[in-house]
Amino acid sequence: MTAGAGVVLRRERLHSSLGSPAMGSINFLNEVMGRFPDALSFAPGAPHISFFDQIDVPRHIDRYLRHLTEDRGLKPDQAERLLYQYGPSRGLIGDLVAGALRTDQGIDVPPESVVITVGCQEAMLLALRALAAGPTDLVAVVNPCFVGLSGAAGLLGVDLVPVDDTDDGIDFAQLDDVCRAAREAGRRIRALYVAPDFSNPSGGFLGLADRHRLLDVAAREDFLLLEDNAYAFTARQPGALPPLKALPGGERVVHLGTFAKVCMPGARVGYVVADQRVQDASGRTGLLADELATLKSMVTVNTSPIAQAVVGGILLEHRGSLASVVSAKAALYQRNLRLLLDALESALGPGTGAPAGVSWNRPRGGFFVRVRLPVPADERLLERSAREFGVLWTPMSHFYLGSGGDYQLRLACSYLDPDAIKEGVARLARFLHAVCPS
Amino acid sequence: MTAGAGVVLRRERLHSSLGSPAMGSINFLNEVMGRFPDALSFAPGAPHISFFDQIDVPRHIDRYLRHLTEDRGLKPDQAERLLYQYGPSRGLIGDLVAGALRTDQGIDVPPESVVITVGCQEAMLLALRALAAGPTDLVAVVNPCFVGLSGAAGLLGVDLVPVDDTDDGIDFAQLDDVCRAAREAGRRIRALYVAPDFSNPSGGFLGLADRHRLLDVAAREDFLLLEDNAYAFTARQPGALPPLKALPGGERVVHLGTFAKVCMPGARVGYVVADQRVQDASGRTGLLADELATLKSMVTVNTSPIAQAVVGGILLEHRGSLASVVSAKAALYQRNLRLLLDALESALGPGTGAPAGVSWNRPRGGFFVRVRLPVPADERLLERSAREFGVLWTPMSHFYLGSGGDYQLRLACSYLDPDAIKEGVARLARFLHAVCPS
Numbered sequence: 001m002t003a004g005a006g007v008v009l010r011r012e013r014l015h016s017s018l019g020s021p022a023m024g025s026i027n028f029l030n031e032v033m034g035r036f037p038d039a040l041s042f043a044p045g046a047p048h049i050s051f052f053d054q055i056d057v058p059r060h061i062d063r064y065l066r067h068l069t070e071d072r073g074l075k076p077d078q079a080e081r082l083l084y085q086y087g088p089s090r091g092l093i094g095d096l097v098a099g100a101l102r103t104d105q106g107i108d109v110p111p112e113s114v115v116i117t118v119g120c121q122e123a124m125l126l127a128l129r130a131l132a133a134g135p136t137d138l139v140a141v142v143n144p145c146f147v148g149l150s151g152a153a154g155l156l157g158v159d160l161v162p163v164d165d166t167d168d169g170i171d172f173a174q175l176d177d178v179c180r181a182a183r184e185a186g187r188r189i190r191a192l193y194v195a196p197d198f199s200n201p202s203g204g205f206l207g208l209a210d211r212h213r214l215l216d217v218a219a220r221e222d223f224l225l226l227e228d229n230a231y232a233f234t235a236r237q238p239g240a241l242p243p244l245k246a247l248p249g250g251e252r253v254v255h256l257g258t259f260a261k262v263c264m265p266g267a268r269v270g271y272v273v274a275d276q277r278v279q280d281a282s283g284r285t286g287l288l289a290d291e292l293a294t295l296k297s298m299v300t301v302n303t304s305p306i307a308q309a310v311v312g313g314i315l316l317e318h319r320g321s322l323a324s325v326v327s328a329k330a331a332l333y334q335r336n337l338r339l340l341l342d343a344l345e346s347a348l349g350p351g352t353g354a355p356a357g358v359s360w361n362r363p364r365g366g367f368f369v370r371v372r373l374p375v376p377a378d379e380r381l382l383e384r385s386a387r388e389f390g391v392l393w394t395p396m397s398h399f400y401l402g403s404g405g406d407y408q409l410r411l412a413c414s415y416l417d418p419d420a421i422k423e424g425v426a427r428l429a430r431f432l433h434a435v436c437p438s
Numbered sequence: 439m440t441a442g443a444g445v446v447l448r449r450e451r452l453h454s455s456l457g458s459p460a461m462g463s464i465n466f467l468n469e470v471m472g473r474f475p476d477a478l479s480f481a482p483g484a485p486h487i488s489f490f491d492q493i494d495v496p497r498h499i500d501r502y503l504r505h506l507t508e509d510r511g512l513k514p515d516q517a518e519r520l521l522y523q524y525g526p527s528r529g530l531i532g533d534l535v536a537g538a539l540r541t542d543q544g545i546d547v548p549p550e551s552v553v554i555t556v557g558c559q560e561a562m563l564l565a566l567r568a569l570a571a572g573p574t575d576l577v578a579v580v581n582p583c584f585v586g587l588s589g590a591a592g593l594l595g596v597d598l599v600p601v602d603d604t605d606d607g608i609d610f611a612q613l614d615d616v617c618r619a620a621r622e623a624g625r626r627i628r629a630l631y632v633a634p635d636f637s638n639p640s641g642g643f644l645g646l647a648d649r650h651r652l653l654d655v656a657a658r659e660d661f662l663l664l665e666d667n668a669y670a671f672t673a674r675q676p677g678a679l680p681p682l683k684a685l686p687g688g689e690r691v692v693h694l695g696t697f698a699k700v701c702m703p704g705a706r707v708g709y710v711v712a713d714q715r716v717q718d719a720s721g722r723t724g725l726l727a728d729e730l731a732t733l734k735s736m737v738t739v740n741t742s743p744i745a746q747a748v749v750g751g752i753l754l755e756h757r758g759s760l761a762s763v764v765s766a767k768a769a770l771y772q773r774n775l776r777l778l779l780d781a782l783e784s785a786l787g788p789g790t791g792a793p794a795g796v797s798w799n800r801p802r803g804g805f806f807v808r809v810r811l812p813v814p815a816d817e818r819l820l821e822r823s824a825r826e827f828g829v830l831w832t833p834m835s836h837f838y839l840g841s842g843g844d845y846q847l848r849l850a851c852s853y854l855d856p857d858a859i860k861e862g863v864a865r866l867a868r869f870l871h872a873v874c875p876s
Binding site for chain 1: 444445446447448449450451452453454455456461464465482484485487490493495496499518519521522523524525556557559560563567568569570571572586589590592593594595662689690698702703704705706707713714715716717718719723726729732733735736737738739740741742743744745748
């Protein structure tokens, strides 16, 4: 740090999480998207804009205010004050969220076990912070892993340990090894982060037997499960599975969710369900949710009550259940996923003369498909894909802890329209023909 | 952690920041307030509700949307999408905030040096995280210190070192000692946190000479200043001093602010100004704000664009300057402070027969007054004050790093009406007569 024309700080003297490869890669991706604005992009996992037409912020807020006066007996000025003043760190709409979780997902928890957060991102940060208490604590993650989770862990200095996913679940043998290795090193797995319903980035999915098995391992090894539920609503019906939190043994599950996809990202409202009991040295017990709310008071104080009112109003307009909202959205995302998989099949499937070594998984929900290539899907290849072929994607290596994923890319199809998906896959096919050895 | 009726976690196995005395004390204070709802409370530093009448969320959002279409050329659906979709981590209204900082506070920085945060709390967390990079790094704080700062540091594992305040500034001799001791221990002060205009909790204020002196020390010792500006708007006019950021040498200042007090807490919109340059190993430079935005993407992703639109709309309705909004609010807080100080003088000042050893400071702005007692102002005394005398306050020891402040309490007068202030002081006087040795 020296004076001169101004203050100049050395990057390597700032926190190490800023120098992580994932952060650098994300910046690179944003930069490429900025330089090639006309490229068709399979990169952002953003919700489809068609649903924004249904949003009416003043109406949603009014509906929530009416709930406060009519159902909860507040005077109109008291109700407004609740929206404008500071509020409880745990949030205002925990009761409505608990109700929706019960109706829509079979998760039966008391409202006081819900903490309303600034998106799922803050929920992850709080759960990691509470549980990873010291240098011997570890958090296991299914690898590849959502960058929001690994980023929050890096910011907090929480050590992660990877457990590979497989195309049909988790590598349970490796999970056993990881637990054993931790014990032998005098360390302890405190929690495992998993998105059982269509993970970001790989579209991974846990079958029912594997859900039970994972809950058994958690009980045997005495760790909690951090269940990320962000994409579960996109599951094909019938056939959707209950979340881990709703299964026997679910008391070991801290359930993380968001209204970003089912309502809108712009409200920045998520939640964490933590009904585990916490006992202090004097024997008094409270809920883990209480501890997370305390931590939240040191991160964001509370989630904007105005934003909570928007989401609360939407929940109330649908009589406390988002099932009807979600089914229309799930149908669109299912359609997009089918279009993407069909287009890949037509362009690059068997009998198309596609380059050898190109393959992909076939998720039954979510926003993402993983494609494997015979060449490294690195930043240089992405730049060429953008410049010469007008199509963007995300290198899967961004999502791997340490090394891995070098020959894979992620396609997101959530925010695209059908024509864009088809044209994007056509460009992707031309690109792959050009860069893969024939 | 054992099974049984459910999962029970041991508190001491959760993160240590949850076991800090400050967290325990705050929980105790909330509990006391809940148990004695009829007590007059000098505890919460909340804004006065009278200004909430001026809030009209739909109108503010409309105004911001109109700005996007009329001034920035977006189509209406593009403008709405900006509010509902994910957005940039640095936020949407950095330009408006930079404009207001220039007009209202003489802080001249480019919009790209502003990151919009979820209140000042997140701004503090991000600044601490970026700068306190490793185990040898320290952050100095003027002690007593806002619990939001010490809480965020505890959550991040950032080591703080106290520098005592004095009734008219900072103990500069101690600051020199602290810097020397750090060097000798092979450590380094990376930043000093200070609220030059009416600190929470003690109403501390830095005169102009001390502001210059502090900037000189920062330059000489090569650390940054984290300037908390939350209460500066309450300064008596004329006579308000420029913020550190607007003074020569201000390039060493990371400026932290919030719209909680000048607009409303419920929007949860704050900001951090970080125009320092950051150079990486390859010589490329960016702004510290860029790094803070990257960290923010791992904490809350982005601040709710809807909440930003509310604040942006208010700024636009006042042509980009909050001076007129602020002057009415400042007048009310000045009135409250004067009423509180006058009532203390009448009830406990010289010639009133008040107990010896009761004294207080006389801040010229802010929300808080510090009272010194001849007896420990601990939790037991607070409970008695609430139960027998119907008046609540905050033990000042909550705000001290380590030990200190045992014989002090904090009075907040911001949200009270005149009659409540007078009645509260009358109760406080009766309480002090009862508990202090005569």
